[in-house]
Amino acid sequence: MATLVLYAIFLALQTMRHRGFFQGPDNSEPCPSAAATAEPGGEHQSVGVHAVLLLLTMVPIVGLAEYLAVMVEQGIHTLDIPAAAGGTLIAALILAPESITAGRAALANKLQRSINLCLGSALSTVALTVPLVLMIGLATGQSVTLGLEDENILLLALTLMVSILTFGGARTNVLHGAVHLLLFFTYLVLIFNP
Numbered sequence: 001m002a003t004l005v006l007y008a009i010f011l012a013l014q015t016m017r018h019r020g021f022f023q024g025p026d027n028s029e030p031c032p033s034a035a036a037t038a039e040p041g042g043e044h045q046s047v048g049v050h051a052v053l054l055l056l057t058m059v060p061i062v063g064l065a066e067y068l069a070v071m072v073e074q075g076i077h078t079l080d081i082p083a084a085a086g087g088t089l090i091a092a093l094i095l096a097p098e099s100i101t102a103g104r105a106a107l108a109n110k111l112q113r114s115i116n117l118c119l120g121s122a123l124s125t126v127a128l129t130v131p132l133v134l135m136i137g138l139a140t141g142q143s144v145t146l147g148l149e150d151e152n153i154l155l156l157a158l159t160l161m162v163s164i165l166t167f168g169g170a171r172t173n174v175l176h177g178a179v180h181l182l183l184f185f186t187y188l189v190l191i192f193n194p
Helices: 002-017 032-037 047-079 083-107 111-140 150-168 174-192
Strands: none
Touching (some): 047 111, 083 111, 150 174
């Protein structure tokens, strides 16, 4: 419930009270949520319609992840790969649309749009996907473990500190991005060589 409240607060900030924080410098680039509500004729759809559409789009994603998880699990056992590699692969597939769009926006020098997509994707994962997986685990009687090993806790803490430096300042640069990529590369290496 706490993560759902956090997500609702984020949506309220993004679409109402602090909408300007999520707009581009020239105010011509609205936030993705606001752009999604505007129809070509200038009409706005209701929040209820968007909530139903969100739920309808989550069902195939969860189904696809479940289907792919069986294939990935079989491949992990066949190739004798660490189990964390499977989770990373499934997460990469699920986050691919947002990642590709954010990358294209960054290459087009639309950094605000890129940041909006990344923040929205990360928050929706924490606030929607993880609780949904836990609820499915409870409903099916399966145990879900969300624990981290010691080295991953350290990497998470480092990533949070670097994120504070990156997003807390007035400006960011390529060095900040390089440090984030280095931390991600370290995470990938630790999957295969703990």
